[in-house]
Structures are given as structure tokens and as C-alpha cells.
Amino acid sequence: MKKHAVLITVLFALIVSLVSVSAIFWEFYKLNKEQYINHIFTKYSVITQIYREHKQRRSPAIMLEANLAVYNLEVTKDKKIKNLVLTQGKILKKEGFRSLNTSLMINEKGMFTQNTVTNLRATMLEYKKGIYFFIETPNGEILIKDNDLKPYSYLNLLYAYSTIFMIISFSFVLVLQKLRPLIRLRKKIALYGEGHMNISFKTKSVDEIGAVANELEKTRQKINNILESRTLFLRNLMHELKTPIAKGTIATQMLDSQKQKGRFSSIFNRLETLVNEFAMIEEVTSLDDKKDFSNYRLLDIIDGAIDMAMVERSHVNILHIDGSVKVHVNYRLYTTAIKNMIDNAIKYSSDKQITIVMRNNELCFESKGECLKYPLQYYIEPFTKDNPSKNSFGLGLYLVDSILKAHSQVLAHEYDNGMNRFIFA
Incomplete structure (x- = not known):
């Protein structure tokens, strides 16, 4: 999201x-x-006035119709239509009220006025796009269609x-x-982050997004130039270092003093190890795609790592790893990562034993020993060592972490009852 x-x-x-x-x-x-x-409901007052006068004067029906026709009103006489309107028509508004009528009357005592209060009910209905008024009184009722009014139009x-x-x-x-x-640019940035270094961000657009894309293109070119220069520098450096190391190793064998021979041999061996680790790091950091990735049995990779570590198999215990378990990895890099974990465990464990076990679909490396003095992040930095006296340059866990990141995994650590547990998660 x-x-x-x-x-x-x-x-x-x-x-x-x-x-x-x-x-x-x-x-x-x-x-x-x-x-x-x-x-439009206010028109009922005109209708009730005409109808009330008609009832009071008892005038002919034709007079009622004539008076209503003046206002374009029409009495609905057809009982069938009247029944349809009253039963199927939509009631728009209904109101009950009293009508006060004052009449001049004559009796034996003379003339006087008489007030008559009549209970009325007016109902306005809509039926087939027509507006009807239904007037009810104690003396009768009448349904009148208004030919002027139309239903509400939306x-x-x-x-x-x-x-x-x-x-x-x-x-x-x-x-x-x-x-x-912007969406296309985001996808290109994602591809660039995955290692597609030659992808272009350049665009002809001149708006803000186009300006950002063109600036990214300039930045990409600069980064590619820096990476190429870095790769060229490291490869030339390692190539140039291997020759004097090889010459130094050969010259060491010509020394007469065994003490000096052992000291120089140790120095040149450590330098050769450092160059090899630099070469591996350079390979991992410059890994720009997964074309060298394939499916391998995890047990085969572990066996290869044990052989590469050159340790006795009695020092390595493998538990709960089924022979059918496969991983999609770069074989040489992933084998190197496991080899470094084996080296690290045997070097620092109290009993020189390591157990490789599968827990919750995660590869774990367990060994007895003291808990790490610092958080794991401290040890995966390059040239970090917990014990400077150990024959190491502090690149082991850094290299493991780099290889795992290239495989979309992370290195984790936990300590439980005297047991260090490193996890490929």
C-alpha cells in the first residue's frame, strides 16, 4: 500500500x-x-373555497366544473380512474384543517351572522405525471386534476x-x-536498485517529474562511473598485490631461520587471505543480477562449505535438514557464507563444535560459548574483531551479511542457555 x-x-x-x-x-x-x-400545495385553498361554496349553495355540478375550469382544474368523474389515483397514486402531501365560514342569516328576530366550522382534509397526489387534489369533508369528497401543475422534475x-x-x-x-x-520512474528506480545499471531515466518531459528524472539520469551516470572506477581499482590492486605476495612466499622458503620463515609465512598467508576476501567482497557488491543463481540441494551446499573450511566432519553436526530441501542461490557465494559461519563457530566456541539445524524453515548455526559483547550490527561492520589476537581481519561476518543481502536474506543472532545461534533468515 x-x-x-x-x-x-x-x-x-x-x-x-x-x-x-x-x-x-x-x-x-x-x-x-x-x-x-x-x-403548489397552496392551490388547495382555491379548490376548497370553490367546493365549499358549491356545497353551501347547492349549485349544479356544471357550475362547480365551470368555476374550477377558470383555474384549469378538472373534476375526475370516472370511478375507475378515481380509484386508481387514490390507490396507486403517490401521496405528495396531506393536511387536515378546519374551515370557518360566516353566513348572513334571517329569522323572526331579524338578521344575524352564523359561523360554520367545517373539518376538511386535502391530499395532493401524483399519478401518471398528473397532479390531483383529493378534498374530503363531512358532507362529501371530490377528486380534482390540475392541468397546469406538473410533477417535480429533477x-x-x-x-x-x-x-x-x-x-x-x-x-x-x-x-x-x-x-x-512518476509511476514509470518509480519502476525504473526499482530496477536500478535491483542491479540493472544501464537503465536510463532520461525523458523529454519538461515538467517537475521530468526534471527529477533527468537529474536522476545524471546521478546514475555519476554512480556508474564511480562504481566502474572502484571495480577497476580493486581488481588492479588485487592483481598487483598477488604478484609480490607470491614472490614473498617463495622467498620465505629460502630463509635459513625457521623462526623468521614461520613469521614471514604467516604474514604472507594473512595477506593472501585478505586479498581473497577483498575479491569475494568485490564480487558480492558488484553482483548486478541473478543469472548465476540456480536451485541446489542445501545438504550439497553444506557439504561443500565443510570441505572449503577444511575441518573435521566430526566437528559439524547436521540436524533436521531433509535431502529434498533446495535453495535458489549462487553456489560459490552461498557456500562461502556457510563456510565462514563454520570457521567462526569453531574458532570461538568452547568445545570446537557447531550444529547446523533447520528451525522454522530458517538455517541456524549453533555453538556453545559466551554471548556476544556487542550487538550483531557491530560485528557485521568490516574490520571488526572481538578478539584482536585471533588470526582474522574481521571481514568474516561482514562478508556473510553481504552475501545474504545479495540473496534477499538477513543475518540474525540470538543467545539461549549458553548457546550462540546465528540464523539465515
């Missing part, structure tokens, strides 16, 4: 924007529809919402188009 943090952030912003706009338009739609319904609002939605979505597409070079 972290690899796509920018893309996820942009996508999150898009979703938040669209949800926010949708919520705003939805609330606006409900409010606008409610206002529209409340506005098309204009939908058009506005769709336009904004498309603008936001199009903006997101434009942002993605701008991010595509």
Missing part, C-alpha cells in the same frame, strides 16, 4: 469529492422538491450534478496522466 501512497491519496480525494458533491446535491434535491411541493438538477461529476472525474484522469511518468 505504501508503494502507491500518492495514487491512493488522489483516489481518496476523488472519492471524498464525489461523495461530498453527491451528498450536497441529494440534500439540495430533497429541499428543492419539498419547497416545490409546498408551493432533470435540471441531474444535468448540473452530472456536469460537476464529469468535471471532477476528468480532473482525476488528468492527474493520473501526470502521475504515469
Whole structure:
């Protein structure tokens, strides 16, 4: 997820924007529809006034229809249609109220006014894109269709919402188009980190991402030049050192003093070991691909490491490693790493024994001895030694760690009941 943090952030912003706009338009739609319904519902007052006067005066039905026609209202007489409207129509608004009517009356005592309170109920319905008013009174009921009013239309609002939605979505597409070079650049950087040293970051783009890519290309060229110079220097150095070491070794054999002969032999042997370790480190650090990697039986690699370490097999115990277990490695480098672990264990263990065991699918090297005085990180630095008197340049664990990193593994350490345990994890 972290690899796509920018893309996820942009996508999150898009979703938040669209949800926010949708919520705003939805609330606006409900409010606008409610206002529209409340506005057209006010027409019920005209209808009830006409209908009430019709009832009071007991005027003919044709007079009622004529008065309603003035406002483009039509009485629904068909019982079938009336039943459909009342049963299947959508109720838009319903309201019950009382109507007060004042009439001038005459009796034996003279003229007087009479107030009549009538309970009414007005219901506005929508049926097949038509607006109907259903008026109910204690004395009767009537269903009237309004030929002027139309149901609420959301098309204009939908058009506005769709336009904004498309603008936001199009903006997101434009942002993605701008991010595509960044995604390609990230992939190229990953390939470069995996060892594809000749990959090019150069681009014709002139925006900020293009500027970064071109600067990376310049940096890549500088790094490649430095690495090439370093590799050439180390190889020439080791080549030049091997000749005097070989001559010195031969000259040492001509010395008459055994003490001097042993001293010089030890010095030249240590120098030869140092040159070989430098050569191995240079090979590991310059490993730019895995073309030399293949599948090997782990037991075969361990056997090769024991032979390379030139130790008695009685000093090495192998437990719980099945013969079918295979690893995808560079044989020579991985064998060297295991050889260094065997050398290190026998050199520093109290009983000169090492146990190689598979635990939780991890290769472990166990030996008895004192716990490390410093954290493991201290020992995997080059030229670090816990005991300066030992015949070592302190490159053993550093070389092991470098080889494991080339194999996408790490070196770990733990101490348990007098047992040092190094783990290839």
C-alpha cells in the first residue's frame, strides 16, 4: 500500500469529492422538491373555497366544473380512474384543517351572522405525471386534476450534478496522466536498485517529474562511473598485490631461520587471505543480477562449505535438514557464507563444535560459548574483531551479511542457555 501512497491519496480525494458533491446535491434535491411541493400545495385553498361554496349553495355540478375550469382544474368523474389515483397514486402531501365560514342569516328576530366550522382534509397526489387534489369533508369528497401543475422534475438538477461529476472525474484522469511518468520512474528506480545499471531515466518531459528524472539520469551516470572506477581499482590492486605476495612466499622458503620463515609465512598467508576476501567482497557488491543463481540441494551446499573450511566432519553436526530441501542461490557465494559461519563457530566456541539445524524453515548455526559483547550490527561492520589476537581481519561476518543481502536474506543472532545461534533468515 505504501508503494502507491500518492495514487491512493488522489483516489481518496476523488472519492471524498464525489461523495461530498453527491451528498450536497441529494440534500439540495430533497429541499428543492419539498419547497416545490409546498408551493403548489397552496392551490388547495382555491379548490376548497370553490367546493365549499358549491356545497353551501347547492349549485349544479356544471357550475362547480365551470368555476374550477377558470383555474384549469378538472373534476375526475370516472370511478375507475378515481380509484386508481387514490390507490396507486403517490401521496405528495396531506393536511387536515378546519374551515370557518360566516353566513348572513334571517329569522323572526331579524338578521344575524352564523359561523360554520367545517373539518376538511386535502391530499395532493401524483399519478401518471398528473397532479390531483383529493378534498374530503363531512358532507362529501371530490377528486380534482390540475392541468397546469406538473410533477417535480429533477432533470435540471441531474444535468448540473452530472456536469460537476464529469468535471471532477476528468480532473482525476488528468492527474493520473501526470502521475504515469512518476509511476514509470518509480519502476525504473526499482530496477536500478535491483542491479540493472544501464537503465536510463532520461525523458523529454519538461515538467517537475521530468526534471527529477533527468537529474536522476545524471546521478546514475555519476554512480556508474564511480562504481566502474572502484571495480577497476580493486581488481588492479588485487592483481598487483598477488604478484609480490607470491614472490614473498617463495622467498620465505629460502630463509635459513625457521623462526623468521614461520613469521614471514604467516604474514604472507594473512595477506593472501585478505586479498581473497577483498575479491569475494568485490564480487558480492558488484553482483548486478541473478543469472548465476540456480536451485541446489542445501545438504550439497553444506557439504561443500565443510570441505572449503577444511575441518573435521566430526566437528559439524547436521540436524533436521531433509535431502529434498533446495535453495535458489549462487553456489560459490552461498557456500562461502556457510563456510565462514563454520570457521567462526569453531574458532570461538568452547568445545570446537557447531550444529547446523533447520528451525522454522530458517538455517541456524549453533555453538556453545559466551554471548556476544556487542550487538550483531557491530560485528557485521568490516574490520571488526572481538578478539584482536585471533588470526582474522574481521571481514568474516561482514562478508556473510553481504552475501545474504545479495540473496534477499538477513543475518540474525540470538543467545539461549549458553548457546550462540546465528540464523539465515
